[in-house]
Amino acid sequence: MTTRLTARDLTLRYGERVVSTRLSLDVPDGALTAIVGPNACGKSTLLRAFVRLLKPAEGEVRLDDREVGAYPTKALARMLGFLPQDPLAPEDIRVRQLVARGRFPHQSLLSTWSEEDAEAVAEAMEAAGVTELAGRPVHELSGGQRQRVWVAVVLAQQTPYLLLDEPTSFLDIAHQYQLLQLLAELRDQGRTVIAVLHDVNQACRYADHLIAMKEGRVVAEGTPAEIVDAALLKEVFDLPSVVVPDPVTGTPMVVPAL
Structure with missing residues (x-):
């Protein structure tokens, strides 16, 4: 092993x-x-x-x-990507914005949002089944929908x-x-x-x-x-x-x- x-x-x-x-x-x-x-x-x-x-x-x-x-x-x-039991989302943040935060470890002070970042976010939302929720405020979602969004955040971290x-x-x-x-x-x-x-x-x-x-x-x-x-x-x-x-x-x- x-x-x-x-x-x-x-x-x-x-x-x-x-x-x-x-x-x-x-x-x-x-x-x-x-x-x-x-x-x-x-x-x-x-x-x-x-x-x-x-x-x-x-x-x-x-x-x-x-x-x-x-x-x-x-x-x-x-x-290491980590999904805790009770993650908290910033107030009024939308799904795509939250999933994009999974790219934070790949950013630097000099880097800009890249096509690779956009692809990673899109792929993560698709894998977690939340693409159709991309523009929705996270606080409006059901518990199950929010959980899938948080899974997408971790997946976007790659x-x-x-x-x-x-x-x-x-x-x-x-x-x-x-x-x-x-x-x-x-x-x-x-x-x-x-x-x-x-x-x-x-x-x-x-x-x-x-x-x-x-x-x-x-x-x-x-x-x-x-x-x-x-x-x-x-x-x-x-x-x-x-x-x-x-x-x-x-x-x-x-x-x-x-």
Whole structure:
């Protein structure tokens, strides 16, 4: 397994509240990694540490064998694209203007808006299915529409790594699967995708690599076929279940046994 993004012996905390202690993992390159686990188990905190929005109390995150804190801000933003859970848009901004902000890491004091920037924005809006919303104020959109716009912002950034925290939130079921299919296509194009997902069955269907977390620690990681069974679901989610093959893909499918 090739890996360029790693975490070593992380202790992560907010003030006095410790979320994770001595957490280590490697993110497989060119794969779609899904992180699953119950609420407040440290999934989002881990992503924030990867993109240095949270400084580890101990340990380090490294990209290409260099600590992420050593990268200049724009240089890191050209490598790691991040979609948080609750992004905030400036008041009265329109969709195309917001998506264009994804090009900020590629701008300099001397650069002007280029044809490459315009193409990146157009392609990102098309991929996220928001082209028809380009002229709409973001605050007028539904929650699902806004979520797709934020996905477009990250896509316009054109980074080799995409880190998405609950990207299917607010989306109806059709748009959830369309987004997951898009992430799989980006993986197939050579991107490395890391997504926090709540739906274990969606994670099993689309992920190459699965990380199951509980109480700030990694309980298991590997391919869905290797690690997902009734015992794991009981340990991580306290959910009695039966795991059967998905009738479409053959990947593990969790059926609650309540």
